[in-house]
Amino acid sequence: MKAKTTPATVLVALLLTTPVALLAQSDSSTDKKTSQVQLPEHEKPNLIRSMEPSPLPRAATADQTTAAKLVYGLLSDSRYAYRPVTLDDTLSADIYKRYLESLDGGKQFFTAQDIAKFDAYKLKLDDAIKSGDLAPAYAIFSTYKQRVDQRVTFARNLLKQDIFDFSGTDRYEYDREDAPWATDAAALDALWKASVRNDWLRLKLAGKKPEDIRKTLDKRYANMGKSIAELKGEDVFQTFLNSYANSVDPHTDYFTPKTADNFNVSMSLSLEGIGAVLQKQDDVVAIREIVPGGPAGKSGKLKPGDRVVAVGQGESGAMEDVIGWRIDDVVAKIRGAKGTKVRLDVIPAEAGLDSQPQRLVLVRDKVRLEDQAAKSKVITIPATEGGPQKRIGVIELPGFYQDFEGRRKNSSDYASATRDVAKLLEKLRGEKVDGVVLDLRNNGGGSLNEAIELTGLFIDRGPVVQVRESGGRVSVEGDSDTGIAWEGPLAVLINRGSASASEIFAGAIQDYGRGLVIGETSFGKGTVQNLVDLDRWPANEEARFGQVKLTIAQFFRVSGGSTQNKGVVPDVAFPVSVDASEYGESTYDNALPWTRISAVPHTAYGNFAPLLPKLEALHTARIANDKEFQWWSQDVAEFREERAKKWVSLNEADRRAERDREDAKRKTRQEQRKALGLDLDPLADDSFDDGLSANERDIAKDAEREKLADKRPDPLLRESAAILADAVRLLNADRQLSAQVLPTATIAGHWAD
Incomplete structure (x- = not known):
C-alpha cells in the first residue's frame, strides 16, 4: 500500500530523478560499526585543539529531523522501495527490538527492569520518525551509556579482587543472543564476573604475569568505556535510523555523510589522501599499513607502527593535537583533495610517546587501494x-x-x-x-x-x-x-x-x-x-x-x-x-x-x-x-x-x-x-591464543602476520x-x-x- 503523499515523499520523488549507482552487495561486506576513541584531558604546548568533547544531545538536530522525514518518505513509498512497509505500531515494535539489539545484542548491559521502562517507547517510535522528534532513541541511549559506565567500573573493580582461581567447574556462557534479559544488576554482576575471569585466563594461558594481566585488562575495560563516552549524536542517529531501515529489509541502510564517504571509498577502491591505513591503539592513531604508490610510500618516511600525534592543513595551518581523537575524525583531517598539502607530526614506532615528534609534509594524491x-x-x-x-x-x-x-x-x-x-x-x-x-x-x-x-x-x-x-x-x-x-x-x-x-x-x-x-x-x-x-x-x-x-x-x-x-x-x-x-x-x-x-x-x-x-x-x-x-x-x-x-x-x-x-x-x-x-604454514609457530584484542597487539607485527596469513x-x-x-x-x-x-x-x- 502506498503511503500518503507528504512533503517528505515529494522531496524523495525529486531527488530520485537523478540516476544513482545500482548495487548488488551483501551486508556482510559493509562494516556498520564506527571506531571510537577518547579525547585526552591534557594539552600539549604549541598545539591547538578543535575537537573538544561535547555532551551527547538529547534530541535530533534540524538536519537530522529532515533526514528522518526523508528516509520515512523513501521507505514507505512503493514507487521506490521494493517492499515498502507501513510505518505503524507494528513496525515500531520491530524497530524497538532492533534498536535494543544494536546497542546490547549480547544482553550484557541492560536488565529486565531497564527493558520494562523502555517498553513505554515500544509503540511510539513510528511517530518519532515521522515527526523527526527522536527523543526516545536518545533517552534509551542515555541509559545505555550509564549502564556501560557501571559495567566498566564493576569489571575494573573485579581486577582488584581475588577471584582468579580456575580449579572449579565454572563456565563462561558467551553466546547470549537468545538468552533472556538479566533480571537485575546482581545477575549482570555474575555474567561479568565470568567474562572477566575468562579474559584473565586467556592471558594467563598465553604466559602473561598477574601484574601484566591486570594492567592489560584494566586498560581494555577503560577503553571500552571511553569508546562509548565518545559516541556523538550522529552515531546514535545513524544507529537508530538503521534500526528502522533494517526493519524494512536486511539490506536497506542509512549512512550519515561521513559513513557514506567511507562506503564510496570501499566501492571505488580509491581515495584522495596520503595512502596509509590507520589503526587506533590506546589514545593514539598509528600507521598500520603503507599503500604502495601513495604519497606516504613515496616519501619513505613513514612505516607501520609510527604514531600520528598532530595534523596541520596546508603550508601554515595550525597543528591540531589528535591524541585521543576518534579514528574517523583523524582520517577526515588527513584526507583531502589531490594536490593539497597536509602536515603530520609523527613519533616513530620505536620511540616513546613523550619523544619529540618529527614533522612530515605530504602532498595528497589519488590513491588506488590495490x-x-x-x-x-x-x-x-x-x-x-x-x-x-x-x-x-x-x-x-x-x-x-x-x-x-x-x-x-x-x-x-x-x-x-x-x-x-x-x-x-x-x-x-x-x-x-x-x-x-x-x-x-x-x-x-x-x-x-x-x-x-x-x-x-x-x-x-x-x-x-x-x-x-x-x-x-x-x-x-x-x-x-x-x-x-x-x-x-x-x-x-x-x-x-x-x-x-x-x-x-x-x-x-x-x-x-x-x-x-x-x-x-x-x-x-x-x-x-x-x-x-x-x-x-x-x-x-x-x-x-x-x-x-x-x-x-x-x-x-x-x-x-x-x-x-x-x-x-x-x-x-x-x-x-x-x-x-x-x-x-x-x-x-x-x-x-x-x-x-x-x-x-x-x-x-x-x-x-x-x-x-x-x-x-x-x-x-x-x-x-x-x-x-x-x-x-x-x-x-x-x-x-x-x-x-x-x-x-x-x-x-x-x-x-x-x-x-x-x-x-x-x-x-x-x-x-x-x-x-x-608448502609450510608461515603461521605454524604462532600462539593458539594470545589473549589480546586487535588494538593491544604490536601494530607492525600484527600487520606482518596478516600478510603472512595470505601465504598459508x-x-x-x-x-x-x-x-x-x-x-x-x-x-x-x-x-x-x-x-x-x-x-x-x-x-x-x-x-x-
Whole structure:
C-alpha cells in the first residue's frame, strides 16, 4: 500500500530523478560499526585543539529531523522501495527490538527492569520518525551509556579482587543472543564476573604475569568505556535510523555523510589522501599499513607502527593535537583533495610517546587501494594417469568494485573489477594456462553493472540477470558486446560468504554451462540496492542529510530461479564450513522468500551433468590422500562442534590441555608438511591464543602476520584447480563425452589441448 503523499515523499520523488549507482552487495561486506576513541584531558604546548568533547544531545538536530522525514518518505513509498512497509505500531515494535539489539545484542548491559521502562517507547517510535522528534532513541541511549559506565567500573573493580582461581567447574556462557534479559544488576554482576575471569585466563594461558594481566585488562575495560563516552549524536542517529531501515529489509541502510564517504571509498577502491591505513591503539592513531604508490610510500618516511600525534592543513595551518581523537575524525583531517598539502607530526614506532615528534609534509594524491583489487597467480597441477601436467590460472576477486564517479566522468583509469580481470586474463593467456579459476570466496558483492560486464568476458552476448522492480515489471540486463575474453576452461569458486553480485555471476556461468561452480552454497542475497543521496534536493553545497542504500528490486537468474535465500548450489561441493542456520540470507527474520519467474532464452555452451559423477569420484579419491584438505575438514568439524556449545570452561587444567593439544597439532602438521614436501604454514609457530584484542597487539607485527596469513596453504583453492584440470583431461580423453558436455563448437575447441 502506498503511503500518503507528504512533503517528505515529494522531496524523495525529486531527488530520485537523478540516476544513482545500482548495487548488488551483501551486508556482510559493509562494516556498520564506527571506531571510537577518547579525547585526552591534557594539552600539549604549541598545539591547538578543535575537537573538544561535547555532551551527547538529547534530541535530533534540524538536519537530522529532515533526514528522518526523508528516509520515512523513501521507505514507505512503493514507487521506490521494493517492499515498502507501513510505518505503524507494528513496525515500531520491530524497530524497538532492533534498536535494543544494536546497542546490547549480547544482553550484557541492560536488565529486565531497564527493558520494562523502555517498553513505554515500544509503540511510539513510528511517530518519532515521522515527526523527526527522536527523543526516545536518545533517552534509551542515555541509559545505555550509564549502564556501560557501571559495567566498566564493576569489571575494573573485579581486577582488584581475588577471584582468579580456575580449579572449579565454572563456565563462561558467551553466546547470549537468545538468552533472556538479566533480571537485575546482581545477575549482570555474575555474567561479568565470568567474562572477566575468562579474559584473565586467556592471558594467563598465553604466559602473561598477574601484574601484566591486570594492567592489560584494566586498560581494555577503560577503553571500552571511553569508546562509548565518545559516541556523538550522529552515531546514535545513524544507529537508530538503521534500526528502522533494517526493519524494512536486511539490506536497506542509512549512512550519515561521513559513513557514506567511507562506503564510496570501499566501492571505488580509491581515495584522495596520503595512502596509509590507520589503526587506533590506546589514545593514539598509528600507521598500520603503507599503500604502495601513495604519497606516504613515496616519501619513505613513514612505516607501520609510527604514531600520528598532530595534523596541520596546508603550508601554515595550525597543528591540531589528535591524541585521543576518534579514528574517523583523524582520517577526515588527513584526507583531502589531490594536490593539497597536509602536515603530520609523527613519533616513530620505536620511540616513546613523550619523544619529540618529527614533522612530515605530504602532498595528497589519488590513491588506488590495490590490496583490495583483483590478483592472479598460477597453480601447477601434477600429471596423473588421466593426463599430463596442467597449469591453472587463478584470479582472486574480493569485490565487484567500481569507481562510479570516475566512470561517469569517463576517466581513463577508473577502478573497475571487470577491467582488472580482463587484464589479468590477458596476462594468464600469455602464460599459456590450461584453465582459469575465478575465486569469489567471501566476495560480498558490489556493483551490479560489474557483475553483468564481468560475465560478458566469458560469454558472447546474451542476458545475464533479470531484474524485477516493485511494480512487478521485469527487465533483462545482459552483455551486448561481441567477443569473449576467455573461451577456455573455467571454474568459479564460492563459499557462504559469496553474495549478491557474486551470485549473479556464478549463477549466470552455471546457467550458460560456461564453467563449473565449486565450493559451498552461497549467501543467498537476491536483491538489488540503489544509493540515494538525500542531499540531491535541495542541492546542498555540503553533505548534510546522508544517503540511503535502498532495496529497489529483486534479481533472478536467466533460468528463472532466484538466488534469494537458497543461494547458488555448486556443481562440486566442499564440506559446509558455516551452516545456513548460522550465516546467510536465511538467518534474517524479514528476508524476502525464494521465488522464481520465467526463464529467458540463452545459449547453452555446455551441460556438465554427465561429467560431474566422474569429477566427484576423482575429487573424493584425491582428498582421501590430501593432508591439507583433510586437516581443513577436521578443523571445520571441530570449529562447528565448539561453536554449538556456546560456552567455554573456566577450569585452567582443561583449557591448558586444550591449548596444548592445539599447539601439538600445529607442530605435528608442520612436521608432516616438511616430510611430504608440502608448502609450510608461515603461521605454524604462532600462539593458539594470545589473549589480546586487535588494538593491544604490536601494530607492525600484527600487520606482518596478516600478510603472512595470505601465504598459508589453501587446500580448497588447490583442489578447485585440480578439479578443473580433471575436467580438461576427461574431456580431452573422451571425445564422445566432450561432445555431450560441450556441444558448442567454439567453446569446446578452446577446452581441448
